[in-house]
Amino acid sequence: MASQDIIRRSGTTDITPSAQARTGAVKEVTKLFDATKCTGCKACQVACSEWNDLRDEVGTFQGSYQNPMQLSPESWNIMQYHEVMDDNKLRWQFTHTACMHCADPACLKACSTGGAIVQHANGTVDFDSDKCIGCGYCASACPFNVPKISKTDNKAYKCTLCSDRLAVGLEPSCVKTCTVGALRFGTREDMLFYAEKRVAQLKERGHKNAGLYNPDGVGGTHYMMILHDINKPETYGMPADPVVPAATEIRQDWLKPLGTAGLLATAGFALMHRIAVGRNIVEEDQPGYVDAAAETEEDKQ
Amino acid sequence: MTMNRRQFFKLCAAGAATSAISALGLMSEKAFAAVREFKLLRAKETRNNCCYCSVGCGLLMYSHSSNGKNAEQHIFHIEGDADNPINRGALCPKGAGLVDYVNSPHRLKYPEVRKPGSNEWQRISWDEAFKRIARLVKDERDANLVEKNAKGQTVNRLTSLGMMTSSAQANEGCFVTHKFGRAIGMLGLDNIARVCHAPTPAAMAPTFGRGAMTNHWADMKNTDLAIVMGGNAAEAHPVGFGWVTEAMEHNNARLIVVDPRFNRSAAVADTYAPLRSGTDIAFLLGMIRYLLEKKQINVEYVKAYTNAPFIVREDFDFNEGLFSGFDDTTNTYDQSSWFYELDDDGYAKVDPTMTHPRCVLNLLKKHVDRYDPDTVSSITGTPKEAYLDVCQQIGATHVDNKAATFLYALGWTQHSVGAQNIRTMAMIQLLLGNMGIMGGGVNALRGHSNVQGATDLALLCQGLPGYLKLPNDADINLEAYLNHYTPKALRPGSTNYWHNTPAFTVSLLKSFYGEHATAANDFGYDWLPKWDQQYDISKQIDMMVHGEVHGYFIQGINTLNSQPDKQKVSKGLSNLKFLVILDALANETSSFWRNAGQFNDVDTANIQTEVFRLPTTCFAEESGSIANSGRWLQWHFKGANPPGEAMSDPAILSGIMLELKRLYREEGGRLPEPIEAIKWDYAIEHEPSSEEIAKEMNGYDLTTGKLLNSFSELKADGSTACGIWIYTGQWTEEGNMMARRDNSDPSGKGITPNWSFAWPANRRILYNRASCDVHGKPRDPSRVLLEYKEGKWQGIDVPDFNAKLNAEDSAHPFIMQADGTGHLFALRQLKDGPFPEHYEPFESPIGSNPLHPKVTNNPVARMFQGLRESFGTSEEFPYVGTTYSMTEHFNNWTTHCRLAAITQPQHFIEIDETLAAEKGIANGDWVKVTSKRSHIITKAYVTKRLQPMLVQGKKVHTIGIPRHGSYEALTQKSYIVNELTSAVGDANTQTPEYKAFLVNIAKAEGF
Amino acid sequence: MSNNKELIVRHKLIDRLCHWTIVFVGLVTFLTGFSFFFPSFQWLSGIVGTPQLAKIMHPFFGIVMVALLAVMLMRYYGHNKWNKYDLPWMKAVVWVLLQKEDNIPPVGHYNPGQKMLFRSFVIFVIAFIVTGIMMWQPYFAPMFAPETVNWATLIHSACGILMLIALVVHVWMACWIEGSITGMLYGKVSKAWARKHHPMMLEDHEDK
DSSP states (O other): OGGGGEEEETTOOTTSOOOOGGGTTOOOEEEEEETTTOOOOOHHHHHHHHHTTOOOOOOOOOSSSOOSSSOBTTBSOEEEEEEEEETTEEEEEEEEEOOOOBSSOHHHHHOSSTTTEEEETTSOEEEOTTTOOOOOHHHHHOTTOOOEEOTTTOOEEOOOOSHHHHHTTOOOHHHHHOTTSOEEEEEHHHHHHHHHHHHHHHHHTTOTTOEEEOOGGGTOBSEEEEESOTTOGGGGTOOSSOOOOHHHHIIIIIIHHHHHHHHHHHHHHHHHHHHHHOOBOOGGGSTTOOOHHHHHHHHHO | OOOOHHHHHHHHHHHHHHHHHHHHTOOOOOOOOOOOOOTTTTOEEEEEEOSSBTTOOEEEEEESSOSOTTOOOOEEEEEEOTTOTTTTTOOOHHHHTTHHHHTOTTBOOSOEEEOTTOSSOEEOOHHHHHHHHHHHHHHHHHHHOEEEOTTOOEEEEEEEEEEEEOSSSOHHHHHHHHHHHHHHTEEEEEEGGGGTTTHHHHHHHHHHSOOSOSSOGGGGGGOSEEEEESSOHHHHSHHHHHHHHHHHHHSOOEEEEEOSSOOHHHHTOSEEEOOOTTOHHHHHHHHHHHHHHTTOSOHHHHHHHBSTTBBBOTTOOEETTEETTEETTTTEEOGGGSSBOBOTTSOBOBOTTOOSTTBHHHHHHHHHTTOOHHHHHHHHOOOHHHHHHHHHHHHGGGSTTOOEEEEEOHHHHSSTTHHHHHHHHHHHHHHHTOTTSTTOSEEEOOSBTTHHHHHHTTOSTTEETTTEEOOBTTOOSHHHHHHHHSOOOSSTTOOOGGGGHHHHHHHHHHHHHGGGOOGGGGGGGGGSOOBSSOOOHHHHHHHHHTTOOOEEEEESOOHHHHSSOHHHHHHHHHTOSEEEEEESBOOTTTTTTSOOGGGSOOOGGGOOOEEEEEEBOOGGGOOEEEEOTTOEEEEEOOOSOOSTTOBOHHHHHHHHHHHHHHHHHHHOOSSOHHHHHSOOOOSSTTSOOHHHHHHHHHOEETTTTEEOSOGGGOOSSSSEEOSOGGGTTSEETTEEGGGOBOOOOTTSSSOOTTBSEETTTTOSSTTGGGGBOTTSOBSSTTSOSEEEETTEEEESSOOSSOTTSOTTTTOOOOTTSTTSSBOSSOTTSSTTOSSOOOOOOSSOSSOSOSSOTTOOSOTTOOOOTTTGGGOOOTTTSOEEEEEEOOTTOOTTTGGGSHHHHHHSOSOEEEEEHHHHHHHTOOTTOEEEEEOSSOEEEEEEEEETTOOOEEETTEEEOEEEEESOOOSSSSSOOOOOGGGSOOOOBOTTTOOBOOSSEEEEEEEOOOO | OOGGGOEEESSOHHHHHHHHHHHHHHHHHHHHHHHHHSGGGGGGGGGGSSHHHHHHHHHHHHHHHHHHHHHHHHHTTGGGOOOTTHHHHHHTHHHHHHTOGGGOOOOOSSOHHHHHHHHHHHHHHHHHHHHHHHTOTTTTGGGSOHHHHHHHHHHHHHHHHHHHHHHHHHHHHHHHBTTHHHHHHHSEEEHHHHHHHOHHHHHHHHHO
16 A cells, blocks of 8 residues: 555556545655765765665776766665866865656656656655566656666666655665765755755855755756755766756657547548448459440450 | 746646547556565664774664574664764764675685695584694693793793784673783784774873873764864764764864875865875974964963973983984983983972973973974975964864864874874874863774774783783882882872772782682782783784794784785795684685785795684674774674674684693693683683673672772772773673663763763763863863862763862873873883974985984884885885775775675775876776885876875875775785885884885786 | 459568568557557557566567568569659549549559658658667667667657558558458459559559
8 A cells, every 4th residue: 555655656647646635744855965065985875785785796996986887776876976176176076876856757757657657745756666667768868867777677776765764764774874964864844944054054164156956957856965066066967957858748748649649530530531431342353243344245255 | 827837838748648648548557656665674673883993883783583493593784773872873884884794705604724735725623623723822832931031030921822813803802812812821912903003002191191082973073173184084984074074064163184185084174285194293293383383372271281381301302303312222212311300209390380491391392493384394295375274273272162173093103103193193282272171182083893992901912901011021020010010199199090000900810810819929920921022913923934933813804914014924924833813704814825826926835834714703793892982882782693603702712722721731731820720710611701701801899799880999909800990880780881872962062971881980081170270160161071169070071080189189180190291291101202203204205304314214113124125215116105994995804795895896096197197197097006015006096186295395296005905805806905015113013104105106917 | 254353463472471470560569669658558568468578579579570671661662663653643642532533543553652651661660770779778778878868769659659640541541442451461453453543553564
């Protein structure tokens, strides 16, 4: 009965919405990452793999502290490392990279399968591996390049915000383990309130461009970031203006209805045409057909 | 109805989709998307502490099965314990991946032996192992025990058998290990602390009286300024560092990082200043000069609580890099002049006005005068502005209502001037009045989870538990010993707590030898081995190379990887007759005889060492207490059985000891008394429980049989027994104080008096008398620890002084010092001088000391034969190599854990962009790094975070070398980093100079 | 037997086999593809077992379909060249639908409607193979930028829908023009049929 708190599911229609009645008191939750506090220790990365029983391949050195270099079906969150020169001063920026849990999730919108991607009342976006068919639409639609398809089982994987922990009232594993309190977790309301205060404090401490990364283009995210410089999210490996991609919108919102209409219209027309015009037969080939002209010739003979 | 653009589009889209679907008459499929089942439902939860660093994070371990008799438990998940006031649920990447250590595929399961010359392990039974090892030990002891020295003094020492001990085992294991080693007569009983924090007690005890971190982790949140120097707290102690970021956010504290590399700590610092590795003393002495010149010292504090006003003997002198009393034939000091001028009563003379030219303050002023900002900048390579900025910020905390705290670790200890690095900073903290207060202090961030405990329990070659000294040849009997080590008060009214040395010593002997220790036999004093020189691990390896050590025990340390100069270590181990390894993991040391190609190119058949590999439990499989850096003794509980036949260290050592006892009983032999007398009366003899050992350490009143409450109850007449006096109170008649779990913090200042037990006497902040002025009034009303009010002391911490005394009479906060003060002048307690002085590393990129060219390096550093020849010059090896740890790994331990191996899979070194360009090295290229000793081939990380430094007009490049190279782990195969390092060590403690040596670098072919 | 009932070959055996293989393979491809495009019709993917199997099979069936289609298109290329008779026929297409045969200009082996279908199939074949490979998880998709894959997905599904519409027309016509299906099944049509629908094809035949 865990479906009770699902407010949106992929591949279904608004005509038949998910159970909404008892979500009235469910608060939206948010994970907040404070890049100005992070020391890039990777505890979040390890705790995630530990809790979710994931073990990625042991790789090789890739010219950075970063490893693995990409999210993968076995690495749902990774630390990114960026050496950035700012005002002639070096800043070593770390990004806790994981699913953003968008309010308008492009993955859910793009998904080919009913209920393989769901959004819970608390705002988290979760994949149901049993349903997933591995089409990869989510992977290509995500503006943050988060979901990854496993070569082992042909399924899409990404951070669940530890929906299994949330369901029993615990915080996500990465948040619990964060050594310096750079990751926080709470209701969206509380996190927005905290973020505002923290950004003000950072401005006082000399980070004039500090700000909150909570992009509008995807309706806001349930994983927000406080950055030293909100004008340069790309230096953290984050897109400046992420949106649900046009290709996804066109496919789902325009191609589907138009395609359906086109198909129905063609089929309908064909049916009506058949009824109206009737059979198109070669009369000569019909059994019992008497070819007048031929008979005449025979007669002549 | 109003609608914005976005909502409009949404509506359109929904409309379009709806119409399309309704046209097709679609029905939504029923979806029962359930979240993943919560995996801990009904799992057994066990509380433990992390086994890696010394922060002491609490753990919750989860295992399958109901604890029912028919099921074998298996730990499948470990996460942080949110109740623990240190980590509050957080764990660093190593801790978060602990389950992969517990379940590592490289865990040892059975006792094994490698026969001389053989290339394989052979499984044996425990019984065989104990019998064979005991026989080897007895033969060695009977052949080489020295009962009398050349002068005929009783010494009872065995130097041809040694033991490198673990600092990851619980205190109970440490205590049993100590008893095991000393009963046999071992002097070469040493510990990982030797290569780690040994210089810390060597610097802190002379300065403050005790060697431990003065404050504790949670207290860092009270600071106004944190300085990370000589360490990299964010990297090495991530969860502890969380208290620094806490202070930055909630106390508006600033963070300064001074380091050769822009490291993970620097990433979140407000101020970063680079400095050439090995020049910290110049930096800090220059800072003292700045503080004195700019009058940025806390005058009242300095006058009342330090030895600044004390007058030093007239014959004390410092000239051209040498203090008075130097003997250049032995390279040692005659320290007699390094002392106070005494009055007729034997008390030190004091000038409260601090104007006497020979008072400590004025001598210090004179001593640091040479360290002007330009000189400092040209030695350290720190840009002058950055340096002055750091001085200014630190100086600003000299007022009573500001606190600065220093966080340091191996970046200071692992130098030939390791102890003096720490001393210099400790002096600054005294001058600023930052000692004894919340948010201040000297925070020595210890390495291993229980290296504090192992140090407390003196798994070090010259100590006895509780910082008692192991006697030397001259301490011919108990009386001579007690006379030697019981100090006399140097000021009237001084508490001089060490006057209790006789009570502590006799109680210890009673604990060691039980009823065999009697007043008639000096409580068995003669049975203790007496030392003639320091038998630390470096010495022992040197002795192995020269065939003077025949048997060696290595417990829980990967010696081949961890000791400097791997080639020499390998040679030493190959010379042994037998080697006994006690470890949880299969590491390179146990298989040092195996040829691993370029990584370990040895001739197996010619290595005649018989190697025993005995599998031990890990933290999760045993109960006991470990002492974290903040001196908290936290009790942890067993969560599962060890794999295979693995056993705990106390059980293994008991197995050998009981067999030894049997052999001596049955066969007799040399000096059987200590073996027979050593108390081994555990309920299950061969399997001592942690609980009974903990009580043994706490101590009993032998007349009543009751556990003691406090070390003040100890007696010198043999009526009390106590294994380690500083731990007394850890397990009283009221129960196990270390297992207390009330995390309430009534003051909100991070003091949780009912959580675990902090030695000594549950004091959380040492020297807390200094938080008040002489009259007992808190110096800062916003951080009240204690207060003298209404004729008595009250407050939130246990007073670290005799609280029966009134304010004025107790105004000597450093009670372990004979004069009650903090020592700016260290008297005779350090080998290389009462004041610190800048000496270049033994391998210096500039080759000579700009301050005194004739004395370039630490003049009293120990020089083994051939060591000096193994030093490279800056011509041949122009770059400064420095080794360090990374957050993702714990030495060569987590390389056996899959989760850690994933996050940092391969060894690499770090170089700056300028040098990389010069050498044609691109990021990710293979490089060969060479020192005078050997070479490694690894990958290069070209980074902006290292920059060349301008030293004496010369560009100096630093090459950063993480130390996590393993070739028998789950990470990619790598050279052992200690191929490169030198065995030269700190003059006081012989901690190797891992942090500054010379290397060269070139592009290379990979493997 | 009337010579009017004399049969002539319209489709060679190899082409007929090819066509009906494509029908089978295409049915699977289209039903599974349809199930991905319209999640509510996911049950259609049941023809190969489960939706997961459908995801795995779809590209392989698709490849076979496209390959065979390519073979057929190449073999029928000659019949589908645009010629001078086509334009007048196009102009009279309404009469074709209304079956006013007297008003219909003669055409050859294929009429322009069929030729247009042919051209659309050429485009679909190319589009399917290119976009299909780009979006093929987990093998090829990771080699392309996600945005590219996303656009490929759009084009792939748009082509799918358009081709489906084209196929509806194809089937509609095949069913309506009786004799077509038997022609494709057995390869032969009667001369009368040919004269009625493709008079110039008969001429070609008789020229030989």
